[in-house]
Amino acid sequence: MAESSKPILYSYFRSSCSWRVRIALALKNIDYEIVAINLIKDGGQQFSKEFQALNPMKQVPALKIDGITLSQSLAIIEYLEETRPTPRLLPQDPKKRAQVRMISDLLASGIQPLQNLSVLNQVGKENQLTWAQRVIAPGFNALEQILQSTAGKYCMGDEVSMADLCLVPQVANAERYKVDLSPYPTISRINKSLLALEAFQVSHPSRQPDTPPELRA
């Protein structure tokens, strides 16, 4: 059976975890196709039989690459890093690598899951904003403090790392849920610097094939 040579990313324009992977693919200059999975339409296309066969977690992103299908954004990014190492998204020094992973996990395990679509659906429409704010703010408090000892221009020194790929989509979520960002000057500064980079722009939710016209940049 011939493998398609181009990786296929199953993505939703607004999914912050999909955005992380789109940034990695853009930074590493990997050509790929997008298959849009609309998390709202048809009761959620992630629940289709076809998609469940690709990712039983019924979540985006999933990436078909090198003959396997991977899910979980950080596992995907680590795989890209190991198989397409340039430019690197993890520093060479083990301690700095550990700190990049710590920040990434703080965002990807410590904040994002607590305010994702399925949880917000469970807490009820009237509570969503308060709930999201209540989980994002303590995470950002912690992150702002950690960044005091790791950040340069970006989360870890002056080179873009996996941590930055997690930061920008989470700040976008925070803005969407009207979190007051004024207590987080370092997070805000880094976010702004990153959004100026092309890889963060082409991967932006406002510029995806499945972005609705009214949300297009």
Add this chain to the structure above:
Amino acid sequence: MAESSKPILYSYFRSSCSWRVRIALALKNIDYEIVAINLIKDGGQQFSKEFQALNPMKQVPALKIDGITLSQSLAIIEYLEETRPTPRLLPQDPKKRAQVRMISDLLASGIQPLQNLSVLNQVGKENQLTWAQRVIAPGFNALEQILQSTAGKYCMGDEVSMADLCLVPQVANAERYKVDLSPYPTISRINKSLLALEAFQVSHPSRQPDTPPELRA
């Protein structure tokens, strides 16, 4: 300033994330000290000023090692893997490594955060059991399916990996929240095999310095 030679693990006997790291330390035969952080007593010792300076996320585990303090269990385990590679907790093959990380993240981002102490406190005592079951069951459904193509004796073939370090503590949580495990024969089988290993036994919540007498093995 002299560094203490032994790593210090800030741990709570019942914390599933602390248990992951305790297993890694045991498997890699790393001698360490435990400082117990009681998540319940005194309104939660993780909220003390002293502990917040170590981990601004106010969560266990945190590990002081090699002159740095790390938090986030998977970041800690990856650091141990890079600096103390024997025995390995990630396979050599990049695709298998990716699958181990995918399973680890499914458990560590896709399930555990949704049923941790701070979330359960927010949903209210009367809803805790239902909430925990509702987030663990779909994750285990997905994992059971993924394991069909990855598992041997353990989550990835016949060698213990990081995925197994995440599995066993999550199954313990599932049991605690009375999740029916009969739909997950593969998860149950692997869990049982792992619990027979010494590293999983010495690190068990029932055998920690801070385990209350009535819960001791």
